[in-house]
Amino acid sequence: MTWRSWSVWAKELGVRHVVYSxxxxxxxxxxxxxxxxxxxxxxYEIMAAPERLDWRSGSWRLPGRMAAxxxxxxxxxxxxxxxxxAKFCMSNLVETP
Numbered sequence: 673m674t675w676r677s678w679s680v681w682a683k684e685l686g687v688r689h690v691v692y693s694x695x696x697x698x699x700x701x702x703x704x705x706x707x708x709x710x711x712x713x714x715x716y717e718i719m720a721a722p723e724r725l726d727w728r729s730g731s732w733r734l735p736g737r738m739a740a741x742x743x744x745x746x747x748x749x750x751x752x753x754x755x756x757x758a759k760f761c762m763s764n765l766v767e768t769p
Contacts (some may be wrong), residue, residue: 692753
């Protein structure tokens with residue numbers, strides 16, 4: 673399902689909001705990354721260049737500006753276009769009438 677079709681589908685279902693978080697690559701304890709996660713990490717490194725990936729709390733993430741430009745920005749644009757409010761996972765998610 674594409675982002676566009678997802679946002680239309682969410683609007684049609686009456687979704688009140690979505691919660692989002694840019695993907696992080698978690699390093700397993702005592703093991704190596706699986707081959708697919710190694711490929712994803714390499715893709716993130718290419719996307720982040722010339723910057724380096726952020727390493728926090730046992731996981732790699734795209735640098736903030738890069739995540740916003742490549743991942744969350746387009747996603748949020750589609751949510752706005754289709755009237756689906758989006759909330760970052762670390763924000764206050766409780767709504768009161």
